[in-house]
Amino acid sequence: MTDRLTAVFAALADPVRRDIVARLAGGDATVNELAKPYQISVQAVSKHLKVLETAGLVSRRRDAQRRPCHLEAEVFDLMTKWIERYRRAAEERHSRLDAVLACMHTEPSPNTGPDHTGAAS
Amino acid sequence: MTDRLTAVFAALADPVRRDIVARLAGGDATVNELAKPYQISVQAVSKHLKVLETAGLVSRRRDAQRRPCHLEAEVFDLMTKWIERYRRAAEERHSRLDAVLACMHTEPSPNTGPDHTGAAS
DNA sequence: CCCTTATTCAACCATGAGGTTGCATAAGGG
DNA sequence: CCCTTATGCAACCTCATGGTTGAATAAGGG
Structure with missing residues (x-):
């Protein structure tokens, strides 16, 4: 996945990740918070977030043990x-x-x- | 790939398919015409077009043996x-x-x- | 009718993506 | 210090995807 556009489209070509984006639009959230609604494991959500992060759709701070996710507009x-x-x-x-x-x-x-x-x- | 949005984003998450879309924006074209610039086989391009068609990004007529592709805006x-x-x-x-x-x-x-x-x- | 052109279908292969589980790490809190 | 919480990493499995080649179908043209 060389170019950014490919990464972005690929990132959004997944219902779970689009849902995560939708929820982050309502405010920042941690991995655990984001993972709760889904049946899949927290690790799986962590992977999804990594994809979103790599695509530049999401950035993350550090807050003690937590890594709150923030939706990027650019x-x-x-x-x-x-x-x-x-x-x-x-x-x-x-x-x-x-x-x-x-x-x-x-x-x-x-x-x-x-x-x-x-x-x- | 249940929903349309997933299909569309997935379809555009490929450089070749995005390039095809770009070229179709300049006018309709047949599979062979579209395949020429690429190194990959005509069959591979045909597959790509099927993906674009399934996603609703492309429609096709019949013109003798040819199946010209047309970019859809909706x-x-x-x-x-x-x-x-x-x-x-x-x-x-x-x-x-x-x-x-x-x-x-x-x-x-x-x-x-x-x-x-x-x-x- | 047979030949050529344009396109698709089918079988196959290699790779990557999304899921799992188990363990490692980071950062407080008794 | 050890325990709990929150997260990441690694190994593994399965299936979808993108590519290949070879044959089949569709539509004219000699």
């Missing part, structure tokens, strides 16, 4: 930026008929006949 | 909505000192001595 911007770029592109070509033109975008396909795309009804 | 809204909710929450608590208050969020316990959290410096 990374969300990274995702939003990526998504918005393609969402806009997809919406534009959805509203117009660009989709049809796009069929012959890559190569003019000299002999194949460029207008065969019109058959797509 | 799913992006789903993601954006999810992200925005928590981004806002994270930013709010970042700007204020809510993080400190959050330490005692789970149990209000007003008599336990609320100022022990002040030790977290």
Whole structure:
């Protein structure tokens, strides 16, 4: 998982981790607090938090034996930026008929006949 | 992968698939066209497209032997909505000192001595 | 009909992710 | 000091994922 975007999307591709993010949005919490609602072991939750931390979605302080987790906002911007770029592109070509033109975008396909795309009804 | 959000995030947690999305934002394309730039086999790309299709990020028509892929916009809204909710929450608590208050969020316990959290410096 | 092109399906392999348990470490509190 | 609490690390298991190759299907074209 070289790049950050991959790490972030992968981190959020798990219901438990998304739930943790949701709960951290309501305030910081310790590993044990976070683990309580789930059936899985505390260690498993600890692993999940490590994933979130590595992805930069979560940071942690020290408070005696506890390691309270804090939701970080910056990374969300990274995702939003990526998504918005393609969402806009997809919406534009959805509203117009660009989709049809796009069929012959890559190569003019000299002999194949460029207008065969019109058959797509 | 029960829910859609999981499928979408998982689909985008792969550089190749994100690249495919990026290229489809520039216009529809066939499997072969999409596969060309990569070293991996056409079959592998076909698999990637199936993942994107299952996640609802891509749809496909039929055009003779070809199956042109088309980027779908709706799913992006789903993601954006999810992200925005928590981004806002994270930013709010970042700007204020809510993080400190959050330490005692789970149990209000007003008599336990609320100022022990002040030790977290 | 057979051949070519485009795409998928099936079987297989290697790796990584999420889960478990058991032990180690950190930090107070009798 | 030992005990309890909170957390992390390591070894292990299982299954999903991404890749491969080889054959099958779909759709034209000579």
